[in-house]
Amino acid sequence: MNYKHKIINYLLDRYEHSANYRGTSKRSVILKVNSKLFPSYWDDSSPDFRNSFHLALKELTAQNAISYSWNKHAIGIEVDKITLSLSNIENVYKIVDRTPKSSLEDQLRSAVNQWHHKLPLWCNEFIEAMRAALDSKTTLPIGLKYESIELLLDIFKLLTSLNSNDVIPKRVISSKLFGDSKYIENNLEQKLIKLLRKFHPLTNFNNENEELLGLVGISSNADHIFLSGPLTLKYLGNLLNLDFFKPDVGVPSSLIAEADIYELRAKRVLTIENKTTFYLLASKENTDTLLIYLGGFHNQVRQKFLAKLWASAPNIEFAHWGDIDLGGFKIFQLLSTGSGVPIVPYKMDLETYHTFYTHGQEMTHEYMSKLKLLLNSEEYLVFHSLIREMLVKRFRLEQEVIPL
Structure with a gap:
């Protein structure tokens, strides 16, 4: 063992985490020699360790890297404290070849x-x-x-x-x-x-x-868009009827990008932010809603897919269900502006919030400051009343706690 390196590195670790290093104190950087740091020093069956340790201290003192003091009850036998020589700190780093x-x-x-x-x-x-x-x-x-x-x-x-x-x-x-x-x-x-x-x-x-x-x-693997509901796609002359896939199906985003909307039989298209909520809804009997799971993905493929769906059925409702929080509002805004589709919020309203907010997470002051900034933007006008209420109640709400 290189005792000199171990001693100096302990001292430098302490120095770099000290108020002295940050410039807010001039207290010495001291290392107490105890059994936690140097267990062999106190082991009577290992006298060689203590002798080598003392020799290392003498050499480091000669290099003006440290000073040390003895236990007043065992002078010359037990070291009490080791003090780092701050006046020679640059050379101390060089002794152990350590970058300051x-x-x-x-x-x-x-x-x-x-x-x-x-x-x-x-x-x-x-x-x-x-x-x-x-x-x-x-x-x-x-x-x-x-x-x-x-x-x-x-x-x-x-x-x-x-x-x-x-x-x-x-x-x-x-x-x-x-x-x-x-x-x-x-x-x-x-x-x-x-x-x-x-x-x-x-x-x-x-x-x-x-x-x-x-x-x-x-993505962890090739990107897929998970869908559930009454939709038929046309791809390379072939029809893909989603009704045959229960409770849902993952369609490659590359196929989605190139496919045409052959028939959309839904009364509503609902994009969903949370995976658990999507699977619970997809598992229920559903004949009039096309469900689209978003997760963390809100890219152009998904935005253009929504635009294609809307072009094929401009008279049906398009809605988004996300968390009642900063991220949920921003994802809604990105989907809406990115797709050009008149999307409306689903269960992201004052009534839902009043009913379930006590099941949510309390917001920090930092988080509330970020949320408050949305009140300055007309892009989030649909959520302004809800945001004001959230700033009063101080809770944000995740999708999972809201019943289907």
């Missing part, structure tokens, strides 16, 4: 500044959170480490290569960008999920991981 945290901060700050304007607009909040953490020398968002520069650069590379209007299988984009079909899955996905859950404006607290990836156009 300040250098790592500079690298991260440079990466953030370089990529900021290349990233999707929704990343702005994450960028500001990164800058705030770097400026205050505190914990980075989404569990990033200061040594995670390569990981962060790969996430930036991935996000700038995606188009949320298209869907690409995870392993395809992984192979294309990184030369390894499982690289995203093994190295980036966990942090990407945290990033999306925390910062993407369309995320909801109940989103599954697959739905979150769908927000940026990544």
Whole structure:
């Protein structure tokens, strides 16, 4: 064991997490020699460890890296405390060949500044959170480490290569960008999920991981649109009658994009945000409603599909059922404006909210501030009364708690 490296790295870890490093205190950085950090030091059957440990301390003292003191009841036998030499901190890092945290901060700050304007607009909040953490020398968002520069650069590379209007299988984009079909899955996905859950404006607290990836156009497999109800498609001269598929069927988005609407026998088309709600509705006897599961996907394929359905049956109702929250409202708005279809909200109204809001999640002040901003936009006029009531009651409501 390299005792010198272990001692110095313990001290540097403590220093980099200290108020002294952040510039808010001038207290010394001290390491107590205890059985938790150095169990062998207190093991009488391992005298060689203590001797080697003391020798390492003497050498580090000679290098002006530390100072240390003895237990006053066992002078020359038991070390009590080790103090880091802050006046010689640059050389201390060199002793263990460790990159100073300040250098790592500079690298991260440079990466953030370089990529900021290349990233999707929704990343702005994450960028500001990164800058705030770097400026205050505190914990980075989404569990990033200061040594995670390569990981962060790969996430930036991935996000700038995606188009949320298209869907690409995870392993395809992984192979294309990184030369390894499982690289995203093994190295980036966990942090990407945290990033999306925390910062993407369309995320909801109940989103599954697959739905979150769908927000940026990544699918686990080939993209499918799940449908249930009275619809017949025509593709390459063949008819596909959805009535034969119970309770639902997943149709490849590539087929949806090229197929024609042969016959829509529904009185209403209902897009659904939540998977559980979709399957429960699809499992019920249904002869007059075409159900479309969206999940995290609201791209152009789905928007154009809605437009084709509307063109074939402009007199029937088109509705969307989503969560009564920030993400649900934004998905409704994107579907409506992106498709050009006069979509109306379904069970996203004051009556539904008043009945079930106590089953929802309490909103934070930060969340309420974001929700309040929608009151400044005419695009969300249909929800303004509901939003005002939500700001009073302070609850948001997920789709699953609302009966079918």
